[in-house]
Amino acid sequence: MGFRPERVPDPQRRPDASMDLLNNLRDTALDPSYPAVAAAGGGRRRGPVLLPALLVVGLLFGVALANQWRTAPAAAQERADLISRIATTEQHIDSLRAHTAELDQGIRELERAGGALTPAELERADTLAARVGTTAVTGPGVRVTLDDGTDASVQGSQVVDADLRMVANSLWANGAEAVAINGHRLSSRTAIRNAGDAITVDYRSVTRPYVIEAIGDARVLEDAFRRSEGGVWVEGLAQHYGVQWSIGRVGEVALPADPGLGVDRARTRR
Structure with a gap:
């Protein structure tokens, strides 16, 4: 029966030598050129570009608000005109309805005077008219x-x-x-x-x-x-x-x- 010899630790070997790959990935996570660009002031170059962009965005918002302020009085005036037209139309409709009621009453009086209906029929017609709302x-x-x-x-x-x-x-x-x-x-x-x-x-x-x-x-x-x-x-x-x-x-x-x-x-x- 064979046996497995015991492994003698190497005093010169680092304890984390088996993790060289992970250490290398950690140390080289950034692109090698990034530190050089940052040291040369590349990070400060975005300032002149960002400022004009903010100015353009602010200008667009200002134009939009100005247009809204200019159109607000016109919209309010249009709404007031529409309300006024609706009120005038409703008054005209009420006037027409009152005139229609007067004409209906005149028609009923003519029917009574003409004798086309018997007294019983007239009474029934009056009852029905009251029930349905025509009088x-x-x-x-x-x-x-x-x-x-x-x-x-x-x-x-x-x-x-x-x-x-x-x-x-x-x-x-x-x-x-x-x-x-x-x-x-x-x-x-x-x-x-x-x-x-x-x-x-x-x-x-x-x-x-x-x-x-x-x-x-x-x-x-x-x-x-x-x-x-x-x-x-x-x-x-x-x-x-x-x-x-x-x-x-x-x-x-x-x-x-x-x-x-x-x-x-x-x-x-x-």
Whole structure:
């Protein structure tokens, strides 16, 4: 059986001699020409190049800011002109709607005077006109007022279109004969939607506070609304988000007609 002779340490051999390769990589990590360039002042040569670059960048930012400052007044003026045109157009639309309502009333009076309908048919036509919103109506009812919370930083404190729809639908469901929001008569074709930060009723902007009026038995409407889904909804908004709301009985509510309800097509009944 053979044996392995013991290795006698060489007193002249360095302890890290086996790591010569790693030491060489560490010592020569930098390019040999780098120390020479640094010693010759190569690192200072970037200063003259960096300064013009910073000046160019600053000049570009200055030009951009100057252009923005010049265009800001023009943009503000355009916005003000647009708001003014919208307000003028809405006033013109209101005038046309009022004129349309007057013409509709004249047509109904002519129908009565002409004797084309029997008294029973006239009564039925008046009832249907009041229901669908083509004629103005008055009578006792309730008034519901909704407004944003006092703390605008609370998320959910702003009244939105869904809140108005909930109130209007609950009033209808509990016996309301006619409903209006901020004086705009509602019908089965009315659209209540959000448009940016505003709420529109039939594409007409309405502003806070939002007043929803309904004609019907005032006592029954008030009591039923408080217990209805709409009443629970707005009460939850008040408790959790600070939305302000109230409901009260009104001796006489006057609601205009919705002149947007025209006859698109008709046919004779056989």
